[in-house]
Amino acid sequence: MDSLYFFMDSLVKYGYLQNAMIAGVMVGTVCGFIGCFIILRGMALMGDAISHAVLPGVAIAYLMGFSIFIGAVITGVLTSLGIGYISQNSKLKDDTAIGLMFTAAFALGVVLITLQRGTGVDLWHILFGNVLAVSREDLWLIFFIGLLVVVSIFLFYKQILLSTFDPVMARAVGIPTNAIHYLMMLLLSLVTVASLKTVGIVLVVAMFIAPGATAYLLTERLPSMLGLSAVFGVFSAVTGVYLSFIYDVATGASIVLVASFLFALSFFLSPKQGILVQKYRLWKAGV
Amino acid sequence: MGINVRVNNLAVSYNGVKVFENITFSVESGQLVGIIGPNGAGKSTLLKSILGLMSIDRGEVEILDGSISKARRKIAYVPQRNDINLDFPVSVEDVVMMGRFPHLTWWGLPRRKDREVVTESLKEVGMIGYRHRQIGQLSGGQLQRVFLARALAQEAELFFLDEPFAGIDISSETMIMDLLRGLRNQGKSIFVVHHDLNKAETYFDTLVLLKNRLIAFGSREEVFREETLKEAYEGRVSTFAGSDKLMVVNG
Numbered sequence: 001m002d003s004l005y006f007f008m009d010s011l012v013k014y015g016y017l018q019n020a021m022i023a024g025v026m027v028g029t030v031c032g033f034i035g036c037f038i039i040l041r042g043m044a045l046m047g048d049a050i051s052h053a054v055l056p057g058v059a060i061a062y063l064m065g066f067s068i069f070i071g072a073v074i075t076g077v078l079t080s081l082g083i084g085y086i087s088q089n090s091k092l093k094d095d096t097a098i099g100l101m102f103t104a105a106f107a108l109g110v111v112l113i114t115l116q117r118g119t120g121v122d123l124w125h126i127l128f129g130n131v132l133a134v135s136r137e138d139l140w141l142i143f144f145i146g147l148l149v150v151v152s153i154f155l156f157y158k159q160i161l162l163s164t165f166d167p168v169m170a171r172a173v174g175i176p177t178n179a180i181h182y183l184m185m186l187l188l189s190l191v192t193v194a195s196l197k198t199v200g201i202v203l204v205v206a207m208f209i210a211p212g213a214t215a216y217l218l219t220e221r222l223p224s225m226l227g228l229s230a231v232f233g234v235f236s237a238v239t240g241v242y243l244s245f246i247y248d249v250a251t252g253a254s255i256v257l258v259a260s261f262l263f264a265l266s267f268f269l270s271p272k273q274g275i276l277v278q279k280y281r282l283w284k285a286g287v
Numbered sequence: 288m289g290i291n292v293r294v295n296n297l298a299v300s301y302n303g304v305k306v307f308e309n310i311t312f313s314v315e316s317g318q319l320v321g322i323i324g325p326n327g328a329g330k331s332t333l334l335k336s337i338l339g340l341m342s343i344d345r346g347e348v349e350i351l352d353g354s355i356s357k358a359r360r361k362i363a364y365v366p367q368r369n370d371i372n373l374d375f376p377v378s379v380e381d382v383v384m385m386g387r388f389p390h391l392t393w394w395g396l397p398r399r400k401d402r403e404v405v406t407e408s409l410k411e412v413g414m415i416g417y418r419h420r421q422i423g424q425l426s427g428g429q430l431q432r433v434f435l436a437r438a439l440a441q442e443a444e445l446f447f448l449d450e451p452f453a454g455i456d457i458s459s460e461t462m463i464m465d466l467l468r469g470l471r472n473q474g475k476s477i478f479v480v481h482h483d484l485n486k487a488e489t490y491f492d493t494l495v496l497l498k499n500r501l502i503a504f505g506s507r508e509e510v511f512r513e514e515t516l517k518e519a520y521e522g523r524v525s526t527f528a529g530s531d532k533l534m535v536v537n538g
Contacts (some may be wrong), residue, residue: 040372040375040376155393155394156393156394158385158388158391159388159393161377161385162385162388164375165371165372165375165377165382165385166364166366166370166371166385168335168338168340168364168366168370169364169366169385171338171339171340172338172339172340172359172362172364172447173359173360173362173364173388173389173441174356174359174360174389175388216376219376220376220378220421221376221377221378221381221421222376222377222381224376225376
């Protein structure tokens with residue numbers, strides 16, 4: 001309890017901690033939302049790829065002095081186009097194309113950043129986040145990205161749902177499923193930018209899929225999956241920031257560990273899907 | 288009776304391999320059309336080509352006297368069970384509501400009328416009691432009925448069903464067939480990809496027999512002849528002694 005009191009006290013006193021908390025709550029919500037669709041569309045690996053592929057865009061934006069937001073979107077979307085191009089124009093499967101493209105983009109980003117040592121760009125912070133350095137402007141950026149993502153999902157809910165659940169019918173009735181795919185890629189790149197300072201590029205995919213996967217095991221309706229996923233995302237972010245502050249460890253990683261812990265709980269104890277719950281039922285039934 | 292679907296000299300390939308070529312036929316309204324042929328004959332591909340989902344090498348498809356893009360809303364599609372993720376977090380009612388999506392604006396939410404149509408459609412297929420079930424909890428026949436309810440809710444003119452009777456119970460099959468006949472009698476056209484030749488003969492008004500090209504097209508009498516079936520199934524057809532019934536061996 002002492003440490004909780006100490007944390008609350010610091011939260012009131014220090015602006016940077018407040019910013020970190022607000023950023024965490026927003027990032028947790030948005031990642032939770034978009035993550036549900038990534039899981040249902042079977043694109044977890046794609047999410048990993050896009051988040052890594054944002055790095056060269058961020059690097060170029062830093063070097064040229066324009067918004068990292070624009071840089072990240074450009075390289076994120078270019079990479080997803082490249083992946084589609086390779087898998088459609090060769091006999092390689094999607095996962096191979098993804099593995100090729102994102103490591104290449106990531107390596108390019110690392111090279112670009114290390115080329116310009118001394119410009120104040122810290123590779124470590126981009127890769128793993130630096131939540132205690134979240135500025136007011138960062139908060140606004142996260143807010144607007146979050147708003148855009150939530151509004152897009154809300155407006156195009158029907159189209160995204162149908163093209164995810166039954167792509168053939170979606171195309172048959174004239175829903176532009178390709179456009180929906182690239183909209184998801186675009187949103188993914190944006191959310192990665194929003195998550196840059198909180199969890200960083202390398203671990204952000206965990207924030208996409210862990211809360212959504214946790215929720216997936218607990219519910220059978222998409223709206224409640226979205227809601228639960230956002231709640232788990234926020235809980236992970238808040239608890240992660242708290243733990244990292246108290247134990248003085250990396251924030252992004254501790255957020256991800258909390259999210260993974262929640263998933264483990266759901267995996268073993270979910271009322272319908274939980275491994276232990278199923279075993280218990282079998283045992284009780286005398287099998 | 289207008290022409291509902293006209294296919295002219297259609298050729299389609301997939302990943303550079305020719306699936307079929309030189310397919311020409313037209314179907315009037317109020318027809319139950321069976322698309323039959325051996326495995327790999329191109330049945331599903333033909334269905335998807337008519338739906339405008341394949342890039343075609345040659346030829347054209349006309350739907351309701353126009354190109355497919357104008358008719359999309361009036362086309363209902365029932366997928367193969369294997370193509371659906373049964374763990375997807377949607378209820379029976381959610382799936383049927385998808386049939387209303389083409390009637391809504393891009394951002395619009397379902398209204399009371401849409402909900403009424405969904406309820407009606409679920410009653411018609413006898414699945415109203417399951418409306419809140421997650422789709423993974425249904426049997427194969429029940430699932431197929433739910434997808435048919437989705438097609439009904441769409442209030443379409445053309446119906447496309449991909450192997451709707453694969454692995455389902457006989458009572459569901461009978462119910463689906465009765466509903467399809469009802470639609471046919473209302474003047475709709477229904478295309479069904481089907482593999483069971485024995486039933487195909489009694490189920491459909493018009494048959495499309497495929498084997499990487501159009502082997503035969505027309506009424507049962509025109510299509511169910513020994514030489515056409517032998518050609519499609521490469522001789523794995525035999526005649527019952529003492530009857531004029533044809534049977535496909537190892538089809």
